[in-house]
Amino acid sequence: xxxxxxxxxxxxxxxxxxxxxxxxxxxxxxxxxxxxxxxxxxxxxxxxxxxxxxxxxxxxxxxxxxxxxxxxxxxxxxxxxxxxxxxxxxxxxxxxxxxxxxxxxxxxxxxxxxxxxxxxxxxxxxxxxxxxxxxxxxxxxxxxxxxxxxxxxxxxxxxxxxxxxxxxxxxxxxxxxxxxxxxxxxxxxxxxxxxxxxxxxxxxxxxxxxxxxxxxxxxxxxxxxxxxxxxxxxxxxxxxxxxxxxxxxxxxxxxxxxxxxxxxxxxxxxxxxxxxxxxxxxxxxxxxxxxxxxxxxxxxxxxxxxxxxxxxxxxxxxxxxxxxxxxxxxxxxxxxxxxxxxxxxx
Amino acid sequence: xxxxxxxxxxxxxxxxxxxxxxxxxxxxxxxxxxxxxxxxxxxxxxxxxxxxxxxxxxxxxxxxxxxxxxxxxxxxxxxxxxxxxxxxxxxxxxxxxxxxxxxxxxxxxxxxxxxxxxxxxxxxxxxxxxxxxxxxxxxxxxxxxxxxxxxxxxxxxxxxxxxxxxxxxxxxxxxxxxxxxxxxxxxxxxxxxxxxxxxxxxxxxxxxxxxxxxxxxxxxxxxxxxxxxxxxxxxxxxxxxxxxxxxxxxxxxxxxxxxxxxxxxxxxxxxxxxxxxxxxxxxxxxxxxxxxxxxxxxxxxxxxx
Numbered sequence: 001x002x003x004x005x006x007x008x009x010x011x012x013x014x015x016x017x018x019x020x021x022x023x024x025x026x027x028x029x030x031x032x033x034x035x036x037x038x039x040x041x042x043x044x045x046x047x048x049x050x051x052x053x054x055x056x057x058x059x060x061x062x063x064x065x066x067x068x069x070x071x072x073x074x075x076x077x078x079x080x081x082x083x084x085x086x087x088x089x090x091x092x093x094x095x096x097x098x099x100x101x102x103x104x105x106x107x108x109x110x111x112x113x114x115x116x117x118x119x120x121x122x123x124x125x126x127x128x129x130x131x132x133x134x135x136x137x138x139x140x141x142x143x144x145x146x147x148x149x150x151x152x153x154x155x156x157x158x159x160x161x162x163x164x165x166x167x168x169x170x171x172x173x174x175x176x177x178x179x180x181x182x183x184x185x186x187x188x189x190x191x192x193x194x195x196x197x198x199x200x201x202x203x204x205x206x207x208x209x210x211x212x213x214x215x216x217x218x219x220x221x222x223x224x225x226x227x228x229x230x231x232x233x234x235x236x237x238x239x240x241x242x243x244x245x246x247x248x249x250x251x252x253x254x255x256x257x258x259x260x261x262x263x264x265x266x267x268x269x270x271x272x273x274x275x276x277x278x279x280x281x282x283x284x285x286x287x288x289x290x291x292x293x294x295x296x297x298x299x300x301x302x303x304x305x306x307x308x309x310x311x312x313x314x315x316x317x318x319x320x321x322x323x324x325x326x327x328x329x330x331x332x333x334x335x336x337x338x339x340x341x342x343x344x345x346x
Numbered sequence: 347x348x349x350x351x352x353x354x355x356x357x358x359x360x361x362x363x364x365x366x367x368x369x370x371x372x373x374x375x376x377x378x379x380x381x382x383x384x385x386x387x388x389x390x391x392x393x394x395x396x397x398x399x400x401x402x403x404x405x406x407x408x409x410x411x412x413x414x415x416x417x418x419x420x421x422x423x424x425x426x427x428x429x430x431x432x433x434x435x436x437x438x439x440x441x442x443x444x445x446x447x448x449x450x451x452x453x454x455x456x457x458x459x460x461x462x463x464x465x466x467x468x469x470x471x472x473x474x475x476x477x478x479x480x481x482x483x484x485x486x487x488x489x490x491x492x493x494x495x496x497x498x499x500x501x502x503x504x505x506x507x508x509x510x511x512x513x514x515x516x517x518x519x520x521x522x523x524x525x526x527x528x529x530x531x532x533x534x535x536x537x538x539x540x541x542x543x544x545x546x547x548x549x550x551x552x553x554x555x556x557x558x559x560x561x562x563x564x565x566x567x568x569x570x571x572x573x574x575x576x577x578x579x580x581x582x583x584x585x586x587x588x589x590x591x592x593x594x595x596x597x598x599x600x601x602x603x604x605x606x607x608x609x610x611x612x613x614x615x616x617x618x619x620x621x622x623x624x625x626x627x628x629x630x631x632x633x634x635x636x637x638x639x640x641x642x643x644x645x646x647x648x649x650x651x
Contacts, residue, residue, distance in 0.1 A: 179360070183360065185634075186358075186361045186627055186630045186631055187364075187368070188592075188627065190592055191592065191611075191619075191622075191623050192368065194607075194608070195623075198612070275488055279593060282491075282593070283596065283608065295490070298488075298491050298494065305498045306502055306509075313491065313494050313495075314495070316491075317487070317488065317494070317495065320487075321486045321487045322486075324487075324488075328485055328486060
């Protein structure tokens with residue numbers, strides 16, 4: 001006999017208990033990756049307000065200034081009357097030396113800066129054209145965000161539609177679409193992108209097109225697999241019996257069932273898109289200069305490294321790495337939370 | 347089994363044909379190839395004669411036919427920049443890419459697989475944490491940046507190895523590490539998660555209950571089954587090593603096919619570029635085919651399906 005529960009009042013959770021519940025959920029979030037991703041998105045959205053300097057214009061007089069915390073390098077030089085190019089590193093002319101110390105004589109030793117220190121005006125230093133590295137890194141987030149959002153929207157939609165069609169119709173349609181996926185895997189897309197850029201010129205749209213070609217198969221494959229399972233569900237059969245059109249069944253009844261998987265795939269794909277976009281930029285096929293993109297900034301600083309100018313390449317690379325790393329960690333967490341079945345796929 | 351392989355083979359041919367078609371269309375979209383071959387001092391007669399030799403006076407589908415029949419015989423035309431047959435240039439550069447790819451691939455297995463096993467067996471230990479760190483860096487750091495950074499540190503600052511080129515025997519270390527790191531990370535993750543699944547299965551528990559020592563369990567019973575996911579991935583890896591070589595060879599001035607492609611690209615040397623792209627595709631398809639054969643051999647479920 002069932003107990004009579006009618007007299008029992010279930011107390012609503014107190015405010016404190018509710019707060020504790022929220023805290024518990026939050027604790028299970030990957031806090032650091034989410035925070036870092038938020039930071040990147042924030043930087044991208046509010047770049048004009050956040051950036052201390054113009055990212056595209058610099059003073060040539062202020063080029064190659066190291067980051068703020070970096071001390072300058074001093075060295076002892078001999079004061080000479082006339083200087084030859086060969087002893088530029090060891091000597092300084094009398095007229096220059098007298099600007100620092102008027103009593104100085106030829107043959108004296110003088111300690112001078114061979115490389116200036118950093119200043120708080122440029123927190124992460126300046127590049128070879130005197131542009132502020134910090135401002136360029138902040139603005140660079142915009143390109144990465146823009147490219148990944150557009151690519152994801154377009155490439156994702158194409159992939160989902162293809163996947164729905166392949167899974168639903170099966171047969172020839174399925175065979176054709178899946179072979180298309182196989183072919184895509186074998187094409188060196190980066191090379192094709194480079195060829196496109198050389199023939200048609202650098203532009204954002206070429207990059208987005210190529211990246212869409214790159215990512216749709218992943219979505220198509222995933223959705224196809226889901227559809228193959230879902231299409232035999234009773235509710236789909238019922239929808240069919242009640243006269244729903246194919247499009248309605250696919251988009252209203254089946255598609256929502258794939259959303260969890262899609263969110264996970266999308267998060268992990270964004271990381272790949274950002275890596276590819278920066279690779280294209282690095283190879284000289286990204287957004288046309290002087291627009292700051294992380295990949296092309298790394299390329300800018302590449303040949304300056306031998307001279308000890310490390311900051312031009314390092315910081316944009318760190319930005320890429322942090323963004324992709326956060327996306328991967330967040331994606332892993334999403335996968336474990338939303339769809340543990342995906343673990344095996346990767 | 348045979349039917350399966352024949353199917354894969356035909357698919358490979360279809361892929362190759364589609365790539366050649368894409369390449370052909372792109373080379374024609376970019377304009378008449380005569381603009382590259384002939385300079386300002388050539389006459390209308392030169393122009394016409396060249397058109398006849400290259401078959402440019404024929405309709406496009408026939409031009410494609412000429413391109414394909416040449417390609418089948420290994421003739422991709424003359425490189426504009428080098429003035430030699432494309433095939434000769436490609437053959438000259440290919441060994442360097444194979445060397446780099448082989449060393450990077452070996453490195454990714456030698457680092458990824460043992461670390462993956464260790465991470466799975468000693469889950470939560472410092473070894474596992476170290477493995478996670480290696481995997482995270484490998485999957486997040488862009489290879490072109492990673493390459494520049496380790497070049498700066500190990501070649502410029504410490505001077506242990508040459509920064510670029512292929513003169514010394516140890517020149518290969520930095521590019522191979524850069525290229526292999528990403529795949530080492532991928533292998534590590536795959537082996538780890540596959541090992542965790544296998545270690546949890548009934549037959550491992552039975553083996554433990556029988557008193558088989560744990561080294562035998564890990565290496566004989568578990569590892570063999572945990573090998574299937576990384577093997578599947580190896581096909582993708584071999585292909586992607588090709589794309590990776592594009593970036594890494596550029597960073598380290600490694601005289602292979604990747605750098606050749608970039609050089610050809612910026613010199614508008616289309617015949618050479620076509621040759622390199624087809625070679626890359628061929629390499630990928632061959633690798634994928636070999637992996638499929640190997641895969642069917644390792645996993646009987648595929649052979650008899």
